[in-house]
Amino acid sequence: MSATPSVWAYRTSRQRLTVWFGWLLTVALFVWCWNLMTADTMWVFVLDAPTQAADLGSRMIPPRWSYLPELMQPLWDTINIATLGTLGGVILAVPVAFLAANNTTPSRWLVRPIALSIIVASRSINSLIWALLLVSIIGPGLLAGIIAIALRSIGFIGKLLYEAIEEIDQKQVEAVTATGASRLQTIHYGIVPQIAPAFFGITVFRWDINIRESTILGLVGAGGIGLKLQSSLNVLAWPQVTVILLLILLTVIASEWVSAKVRSAIS
Amino acid sequence: MNAYPDRWRKPPQILTDNTWRPIIWSLAAVYLIFAIGGLEVNWTRVSEGLERGWRFVQGFLSPDFSSRWTDISIGLVESLTMTLTSTIVGILISVPIGIGAARNLAPRWLYMFCRGIIAVSRSLQEIIIAIFFVALFGFGPFAGFLTLSFATIGFLSKLLAEDIEDIDESQVESIRATGAGFWQIVNYAVQPQVMPRLVGLSLYRLDINFRESSVIGIVGAGGIGATLNTAIDRYEYDSAGAVLIIIILIVLAVEYSSSIIRGRLQ
Numbered sequence: 001m002s003a004t005p006s007v008w009a010y011r012t013s014r015q016r017l018t019v020w021f022g023w024l025l026t027v028a029l030f031v032w033c034w035n036l037m038t039a040d041t042m043w044v045f046v047l048d049a050p051t052q053a054a055d056l057g058s059r060m061i062p063p064r065w066s067y068l069p070e071l072m073q074p075l076w077d078t079i080n081i082a083t084l085g086t087l088g089g090v091i092l093a094v095p096v097a098f099l100a101a102n103n104t105t106p107s108r109w110l111v112r113p114i115a116l117s118i119i120v121a122s123r124s125i126n127s128l129i130w131a132l133l134l135v136s137i138i139g140p141g142l143l144a145g146i147i148a149i150a151l152r153s154i155g156f157i158g159k160l161l162y163e164a165i166e167e168i169d170q171k172q173v174e175a176v177t178a179t180g181a182s183r184l185q186t187i188h189y190g191i192v193p194q195i196a197p198a199f200f201g202i203t204v205f206r207w208d209i210n211i212r213e214s215t216i217l218g219l220v221g222a223g224g225i226g227l228k229l230q231s232s233l234n235v236l237a238w239p240q241v242t243v244i245l246l247l248i249l250l251t252v253i254a255s256e257w258v259s260a261k262v263r264s265a266i267s
Numbered sequence: 268m269n270a271y272p273d274r275w276r277k278p279p280q281i282l283t284d285n286t287w288r289p290i291i292w293s294l295a296a297v298y299l300i301f302a303i304g305g306l307e308v309n310w311t312r313v314s315e316g317l318e319r320g321w322r323f324v325q326g327f328l329s330p331d332f333s334s335r336w337t338d339i340s341i342g343l344v345e346s347l348t349m350t351l352t353s354t355i356v357g358i359l360i361s362v363p364i365g366i367g368a369a370r371n372l373a374p375r376w377l378y379m380f381c382r383g384i385i386a387v388s389r390s391l392q393e394i395i396i397a398i399f400f401v402a403l404f405g406f407g408p409f410a411g412f413l414t415l416s417f418a419t420i421g422f423l424s425k426l427l428a429e430d431i432e433d434i435d436e437s438q439v440e441s442i443r444a445t446g447a448g449f450w451q452i453v454n455y456a457v458q459p460q461v462m463p464r465l466v467g468l469s470l471y472r473l474d475i476n477f478r479e480s481s482v483i484g485i486v487g488a489g490g491i492g493a494t495l496n497t498a499i500d501r502y503e504y505d506s507a508g509a510v511l512i513i514i515i516l517i518v519l520a521v522e523y524s525s526s527i528i529r530g531r532l533q
Contacts, residue, residue, distance in 0.1 A: 010455075030355050033348035037408045045405030052403045080302040124518035125511060126482045128394065129495065133507070136499050137323060138316035143308045189277065196280050216394050220485065233398065249390055266281060 056238065063246065064239035071228060071247055077142055078224035078251070081217065082210040085149025089210075090203055093154045097161035103173075104165055104191065119162075123155030127213045131222040145222035149210050156206050164198040165191065201263050208259035215248045319502070326504030327511065335498065335506040342491035343513065345408040346480040349490055353412045354473045357419025362465075364420060365427030366453065371439075372431060381424065388421025397483040408489030415476045415483075422475070426468050427461065434460045463532045470525035477521060481514050 011019065098104045100115035130148035138144055168191060176190035218226020225244060232240040282288040332339070367373045367381035396417055400410040434457060442456040484492025491510060498507040 026355070030352060033351045036344060037348035037352060037412060041407055041409045042405050046409060049403045056399075056402060076305075080305065083298075084302055120519060121515055124478060124515045126478055128482045128485060129492070129511075132485065132496060132499050133323065136502065137320040139309060139312040141309065142306055143313065146306075193277070193280060200281055212392065216392055219394065245395065248392075248395075252390060 059236075059238040060242045062239065063242040064237075065243060067240045067243050068247070071225060071244065074218070074223075074225040074228050075247065075251065078214050078218075078226075079211065081142055081145040081149055081214040081222075081224050082207060082255075085146045085214065086153055086203065086207045086210050088146060088150030089153025089157055089206065092150060093157035093161060096154060096158045097165060098187070100158065100162040101165035103168070103170065104187070115158075115162075119155045119158045121155070122151055122153075123159065125152070127152035127210075128217065128220060131217045132220045135221045140221035140223070142223040145214060145217045145224060148217060148222060149214055152213070153206050153210065156209070157202055160202045161195065161199060164195045164202075168194040197266050200266050204259045204262045204266075208255050211255040212252050215251065319504075322502075323504040323508070326506075327508035329505060330509035330512050331503075331505035332509045335494070335503070335509075338494045338497070339491070339506070339510060339513070342484065342494035342510075345411070346477065346484075346490040346492075347517075349408045349411045349415060349480050350473060350477045353415035354419060354469065354476050356412075357416045357423060357472065357476075358469050360416070361420045361423035361427060365424040365431065366457075368424055368428035369431035371434075371436070372453070372457070381428070385421050385425045385428075388417055389425065393418050393479050394483060394486060397486050397488040401487045406487045406489070411480060411483050411488035411490055414488055415479060418479065419472050419476065422472055423465075423468060427465060430461045430464050431457060463529075466532055467525075467529045470521075470528060474518065474521045474525060478514075478518060 009016075096115050096118055099106070099111050100119060102108070102112070105112045105115070127148050130151045131145055134144040134148050138147075172194065173186060173190035176186050181189065214224055214226075216226045216229070218224045218228065219230050221227070221230075225248060229241065229244045229248075232238075232244060279288060282291060364381050364384055367377045368385055370378055373381065393414055397410065397414040400413045400417075404410045404413065438460065439452055439456040442452050447455065480490040481492045481495065484490040484494070485496050487493070491514065495507060495510045498504075498510060
C-alpha cells in the first residue's frame with residue numbers, strides 16, 4: 001500500500017470518520033426530537049393547510065381601510081411604550097453596567113456577580129413574558145407595557161454597555177486620576193467620553209427593537225396597537241387584521257430607518 | 268466682561284452643533300411631557316398589585332417545581348425539541364438562500380429574489396407568524412416549529428450573505444484559476460472562510476430560538492410558554508417562578524456552551 005493517496009483530500013481518513021459520526025449523531029438527534037415533537041400533531045390539520053391559507057387569504061383581502069383612523073391613538077401609545085420603556089431601561093441599566101464592568105465595579109466578588117445575574121435574568125426573559133407577569137401584577141394598561149420593555153432592556157443595554165466599559169483605554173482614566181480627581185470625576189471625565197458614542201448607539205438600537213416588541217405587547221393586555229390586533233383576532237375580523245399588520249410593518253420599517261440614520265450619524 | 272471662562276467645561280460630544288442642541292433637547296422635553304401626561308394609570312389598581320408583586324418575588328425565590336411538574340415537563344420537552352428541529356431545518360434552508368443573497372456569487376435576479384425572502388422573514392414578528400401558523404396548521408408544537416424555522420431563515424441567511432460578501436476574493440480567484448466549477452468554488456474557497464462564523468451564528472440562533480419558544484406558546488404554538496401563561500393566569504406565582512428559573516438556567520447553559528464551542532473554533 002502506498003502511504004500517499006493518489007487523490008488529494010481535504011481531511012485525513014480519521015477526521016472524515018469523526019465528521020461522519022458527527023453528522024450521524026445530529027441526524028439521529030433530529031429524528032428523535034422530531035418524533036417527540038410531532039407525537040401529538042394532528043396531520044389532518046397540517047394537510048388541510050393550503051385550503052386554510054387560501055380561505056384566510058380571501059378573508060383578509062380587501063383590507064378595511066376605514067379602520068385606520070381608529071388605530072392612530074394605539075399607535076401613539078405603542079411608540080410611547082417603546083420610548084418611555086427604553087428611557088426607563090437606560091436609567092436602570094447604566095448603574096448595573098458600571099457595577100458589572102471589571103474595571104469599574106466596587107467589588108469583584110460580591111457586586112459584580114449580582115449585577116451580571118440581573119443582566120442574565122433580564123435578557124433570558126422575553127418582554128412578552130415580562131408583560132404577562134406585569135399585567136397580572138399591576139393590571140392591564142400602558143404602564144405594564146412600559147415596565148416590561150424597561151425590564152427587558154436592562155439586560156441588553158447593560159450587557160453591551162459593560163462590554164464597552166471594559167474595552168476602554170485605561171491610560172485616559174489613569175491620566176484623569178493623576179490630576180487628583182475623585183471617583184465620580186474619573187467616571188465623568190475619563191470613562192464617559194470614551195463610551196458615549198457606544199452608549200447612544202446601543203440606546204437607539206434598543207429603541208428600534210423595542211418599537212418592534214411593543215407592537216405585540218397588547219396581545220397580553222399591555223396596551224398599544226397589539227390590543228387592537230387581539231380584539232380583531234378574537235372576532236375574526238380579518239380585513240382589520242390586514243390593516244393592523246400593514247401599519248405595524250410600516251412602523252417597524254420607519255423605526256429601523258430612523259435608528260440606522262441616527263447610528264450612522266453618531267459613529 | 269471676561270472673554271475667557273475661568274473654568275474649563277467638557278465640550279458636548281454627540282450634538283456638537285450649538286443651534287441644534289437646545290432645539291433637539293427642548294423637542295425631546297416637550298415629547299416627554301406629552302407622553303407622560305398622556306399616561307392613564309390606575310394607581311389604586313397598581314397599589315393593590317404591589318402586594319401581588321411581592322407574592323411573585325416570594326414565588327420566584329421559593330419556586331414550586333413539583334406540583335405542576337407534569338405540565339412543566341411536557342412544555343419543556345416541546346420547547347427543546349422545537350428549538351433543535353427548527354434550528355437545524357432553518358440552517359439547511361438558509362444556507363442556499365444565503366449563498367443566493369450574496370452579491371459576489373449570485374446573478375442579479377437570484378440576488379433580488381433571495382433578499383426579498385429575507386426581508387419578508389425579518390420584518391414579521393415571531394409571534395405574529397405564530398398566530399398565522401396556528402390558524403393554518405392547528406395548535407401545538409408543529410406550528411411553533413414552522414414559526415421558528417421561518418424566523419431562523421431571515422436571521423441566518425442575512426448574516427451569512429453578509430459574511431460571504433466580506434470574504435477574501437483572492438482565494439476565490441485562485442480556486443477558479445485551477446478550473447473549478449461554481450460548486451467547487453463554494454466548497455473550497457468560500458466555505459472554509461465563512462464556516463467558523465456560520466457555526467457561531469447557528470449556536471446563537473439556537474439560543475434565540477429557545478427563548479422565542481418560551482413565548483410563542485402564549486398564542487397556542489406549543490412549548491413552555493403555554494405552561495407559563497396558565498400558571499400566571501391562575502396566580503400560581505411559585506410555579507411560574509419555577510418555569511422562569513428553568514428558562515434562565517437553560518439559556519445560561521446554552522450561552523455558556525456555545526461560547527466554549529465558538530472559542531475552540533477561532
